Every structure is written in structure tokens, then in C-alpha cells.
Amino acid sequence: MKILIADDHELFLNGLEFILKSEIKDAEIVLAKNYTEIFDCLEKYKNFDLIITDLAMPGANWLEALNRIHQIAGETPIIIVSAVFDKEILQKTLEVGVSGYIPKSSSNAVMLSAINLVRAGGVYIPHELLENPVNNKEINKEIKTLQTLSEGQAPHKSTKKLTPRQIEVIKCIARGLSNKLIAYELGLTEGTVKVHITVILKILGVTNRTAAVMEAVKNGYISNADANL
Numbered sequence: 001m002k003i004l005i006a007d008d009h010e011l012f013l014n015g016l017e018f019i020l021k022s023e024i025k026d027a028e029i030v031l032a033k034n035y036t037e038i039f040d041c042l043e044k045y046k047n048f049d050l051i052i053t054d055l056a057m058p059g060a061n062w063l064e065a066l067n068r069i070h071q072i073a074g075e076t077p078i079i080i081v082s083a084v085f086d087k088e089i090l091q092k093t094l095e096v097g098v099s100g101y102i103p104k105s106s107s108n109a110v111m112l113s114a115i116n117l118v119r120a121g122g123v124y125i126p127h128e129l130l131e132n133p134v135n136n137k138e139i140n141k142e143i144k145t146l147q148t149l150s151e152g153q154a155p156h157k158s159t160k161k162l163t164p165r166q167i168e169v170i171k172c173i174a175r176g177l178s179n180k181l182i183a184y185e186l187g188l189t190e191g192t193v194k195v196h197i198t199v200i201l202k203i204l205g206v207t208n209r210t211a212a213v214m215e216a217v218k219n220g221y222i223s224n225a226d227a228n229l
Contacts, residue, residue, distance in 0.1 A: 004041055006032040006053040007081070012104065016052070016081070016111075023112055035059030042072045050119065055082040055089070063092060070097045075178055077118045081111075090125065094139065094191030097179075100124035120208045121179070122198030123191065138165070138188070142195045160203050162221050169196045174213045174227045 001024055007013040010033070017029050030045055032038045036059035042048070051073060055062050069078060079100035080093055090101055099118040102111055103126050114124035162170065165186075172182040179197070183190045201207065204215040216222045217229065 001026050001049045002028045002030065002045070002047065004030045004032065004038065004045075004048045004051045004053075006034070006038050006051075006057065008033050008054060008057045012054075019108055019111065023108075033057075035062075035065045038065070038069060039072070042069065048073060048076050050077055050079065050115070052079045052081055052115075055080050055084055055093075063096070066093065066096045066098060075180065079115065079118055079124070085126075091139075094123070094195070095189050097190040097194075098123075099194055101126060116207070117198065117201070120197075120201055121173075121194070122201050123194035124198070125195075139192050139195050142192075142199050162200065162203060162216070166196055166200050166203075167216075167221050169193065170200055170212060170216045171222055171226050173197070173209050174216070174222060 003020060003024075005013060005016055005020070007016070013031055013033065017031060020027050020029060030041050030048070032041050032053075034057045038051075038053065038059075051069065053069075057065075059065070060068075066078065077099040078097070079102060080098055081102045081104055083104045085103065093101060100114050100123060102114050102124060106114070106126070117124050168186055169182060172185060177185065179190050179193045182188070183193045186193070188196075197209070197212075200212055200216075204212050204219070206212050206215050213222070213227050217224060217227045
């Protein structure tokens with residue numbers, strides 16, 4: 001697994017590298033200390049499986065930089081690790097297509113659980129920001145659902161039922177569509193799609209998209225034909 005980590009504080013950068021190498025045995029880590037180095041790494045190495053970056057760094061405006069990183073990296077998940085807590089910034093990062101927003105004060109366990117959730121196709125939003133609604137009604141509805149489920153932990157089966165919108169999303173997943181294509185087909189932002197997927201995984205008690213499709217069939221949310229079975 002090739003991971004790009006970027007932070008302009010060397011101590012944090014090296015600490016995060018140590019944690020990931022300790023917990024993800026096949027991790028190949030590439031380091032960057034600013035946005036300029038991120039772009040250089042994306043051009044030089046290509047094909048990262050995950051990008052973890054600080055928000056405010058030298059080299060570019062963070063919003064412009066995230067848009068550019070997302071355009072270059074395509075479907076590669078991007079996680080923000082930041083000391084900044086702001087619902088407007090959270091919303092903007094979700095709209096860009098960021099898959100996670102992790103406070104720098106998080107424990108190693110929460111950090112790794114968030115990374116696993118993002119790798120499964122969901123989005124990680126910290127408890128502190130879940131309590132502050134954003135200006136997107138569909139995301140807010142899903143955030144309220146997330147508030148009732150365990151945050152930062154492995155998904156567990158919930159008594160909640162999938163909503164019609166969530167069923168639309170799981171049908172798209174069953175067809176093998178990427179988050180970008182799901183967003184296009186349903187008229188959503190990628191961030192909204194990722195929030196939907198996060199809730200779907202937690203409600204169904206699974207950790208990846210394939211298992212979500214199988215569980216959705218088992219529970220009658222979609223048909224065998226929908227899942228190409």
C-alpha cells in the first residue's frame with residue numbers, strides 16, 4: 001500500500017510515518033513537507049493508494065491545492081489531518097471530495113480506524129464536527145444518523161434501516177460505479193456520496209463495499225439481479 005503523507009511539522013510527519021509503518025505492514029510511505037512537494041510526488045510516483053495531508057501548509061492555498069490534488073489523484077482517497085476545527089472548512093473539503101477529516105489530537109486507535117473506514121469507501125468526520133451542521137441538508141441528515149452510531153470504531157450492524165437514497169447508492173455500488181460516477185448519476189457531490197457510504201457500512205455492519213452489497217441483498221434492500229448474482 002503506497003501512502004503519501006504531507007505535513008510541514010517534521011515531528012508530526014515522522015510520528016505519523018512511524019505509526020502507519022507499525023500498523024500497516026505493507027505500507028510504502030512517501031513524505032512531503034508542503035504542497036509543492038505533494039505535487040512533485042504525485043508527478044514522480046503516481047498511483048498512491050491513500051493521501052494524508054495537513055491543511056495549512058506552504059506552497060498553495062489549501063482549497064486550490066486540494067482541488068488540484070483530487071484532479072491529479074482521481075479516485076485516491078484524501079484524508080485531512082488538522083488542528084483546525086471549523087464546519088465551513090469541513091463542508092468545503094467534503095465538496096472537494098476529501099474522504100476524512102481527522103483532528104491531530106486523535107489517538108492512534110481513532111486515526112487507524114478512520115483510515116480503515118476511508119479505505120472501505122466511507123468518510124470520517126470527527127465527533128467534534130458532527131455536532132455542527134453544515135449547509136447541505138442531505139449531508140446533515142446523514143450526519144445526524146452518524147451521531148447515533150459508534151464514531152471511529154469498526155462498523156457494527158444497526159437496527160436502523162436504509163433510506164431510499166441509501167438504497168439508490170448501494171444499487172450504484174452493486175453496479176461497480178466509482179464514487180465520482182455515483183455522484184454524477186444521482187446528482188450529488190462526491191462528499192455526499194461518501195457520507196452516504198459511511199452510513200450504509202455502519203447500518204449494515206460491514207467494512208467494505210462488496211460486503212455491503214451482499215448484506216443489502218440478504219436484507220432485501222436490493223435484488224440478486226441488482227447485485228449481478
